[in-house]
Amino acid sequence: MAGRVEGKIALVTGGAMGLGKADCLRLAEEGAHVIVTDREIDLAHEVAHEIQGDAFELDVTDPEQWQHVIDAVEERHGGLDILVNNAGNVIFESIEECSLEHFRLHMAIHVEGTFLGCKTALPLMKNRPGAGASIINMASTAALMGYGNIPAYTAAKGAIRAMTRSIAIDCQDKGYGIRCNAIAPGGIETPMVRDVSGRAGEELMDIPDGPLPMDALGAPRDVANAMLYLASDDSRFINGIVLPVDNGLDARPHH
Numbered sequence: 392m393a394g395r396v397e398g399k400i401a402l403v404t405g406g407a408m409g410l411g412k413a414d415c416l417r418l419a420e421e422g423a424h425v426i427v428t429d430r431e432i433d434l435a436h437e438v439a440h441e442i443q444g445d446a447f448e449l450d451v452t453d454p455e456q457w458q459h460v461i462d463a464v465e466e467r468h469g470g471l472d473i474l475v476n477n478a479g480n481v482i483f484e485s486i487e488e489c490s491l492e493h494f495r496l497h498m499a500i501h502v503e504g505t506f507l508g509c510k511t512a513l514p515l516m517k518n519r520p521g522a523g524a525s526i527i528n529m530a531s532t533a534a535l536m537g538y539g540n541i542p543a544y545t546a547a548k549g550a551i552r553a554m555t556r557s558i559a560i561d562c563q564d565k566g567y568g569i570r571c572n573a574i575a576p577g578g579i580e581t582p583m584v585r586d587v588s589g590r591a592g593e594e595l596m597d598i599p600d601g602p603l604p605m606d607a608l609g610a611p612r613d614v615a616n617a618m619l620y621l622a623s624d625d626s627r628f629i630n631g632i633v634l635p636v637d638n639g640l641d642a643r644p645h646h
């Protein structure tokens with residue numbers, strides 16, 4: 392049986408670990424050829440080896456590296472069907488603690504990185520076969536609600552949410568056949584979450600199958616499954632949305 396993204400060409404940023412790695416594995420399982428990119432090139436190579444994809448070193452804040460990677464994708468594959476702008480960081484600091492330097496770092500990685508990804512890849516994503524191309528940007532529930540201890544991160548994720556909608560409408564109006572959506576994960580068990588919870592270096596927890604209680608962390612595959620839907624032709628009528636993948640967190644009254 393054909394996979395849900397059979398034959399499509401996909402590029403994932405921050406694909407070496409966490410949610411990005413889960414995205415790479417899920418896309419490959421469903422038949423895509425995956426270009427794994429990360430600034431951690433050795434780990435990116437390991438993921439690419441596992442799924443017979445390509446690996447490229449890519450710091451998403453660097454426009455020249457972006458152009459180099461996109462040129463290589465054009466040369467090898469002639470186009471791009473799926474772009475997952477996933478790379479990210481988080482530093483837990485309140486408005487009083489956060490330096491301008493740290494604020495700019497969040498803006499550079501999340502906002503400029505997503506901007507550069509969409510802008511640089513766009514020419515390769517126009518008029519693709521099937522239901523067209525799909526961009527998936529990684530926002531967060533931080534874009535939807537106020538977390539007091541991460542103002543820089545919330546600002547960056549809010550900007551990704553807004554930019555996603557702008558790009559979706561522009562591409563639609565110009566008839567490019569490119570959809571652009573975002574995902575807003577709640578707490579997911581990844582190296583990033585281990586770092587901020589003080590469990591850095593420990594093994595990732597196994598998130599059990601089946602229904603999860605309100606305060607549980609999700610598994611990276613929970614986000615990858617939502618990404619896969621937005622990447623596939625099954626979601627051709629879905630454009631400009633921000634999809635919470637948060638076990639109901641955003642639906643819950645906040646008082």
Ligand SMILES: NC(=O)c1ccc[n+]([C@@H]2O[C@H](COP(=O)([O-])OP(=O)(O)OC[C@H]3O[C@@H](n4cnc5c(N)ncnc54)[C@H](O)[C@@H]3O)[C@@H](O)[C@H]2O)c1
Nearest residue numbers: 405408409410430450451478479531576578579581582583
């Ligand atoms: N884990 C969660 O609970 C959660 C919740 C909401 C949103 N997110 C978002 O999902 C995305 C992935 O998060 P994660 O939990 O997997 O994080 P992670 O730290 O486990 O992995 C992030 C990956 O991005 C890479 N990266 C960081 N900066 C980069 C840069 N400048 N250029 C290229 N690669 C870079 C890292 O090397 C790493 O491979 C991020 O955008 C994050 O903000 C995560």
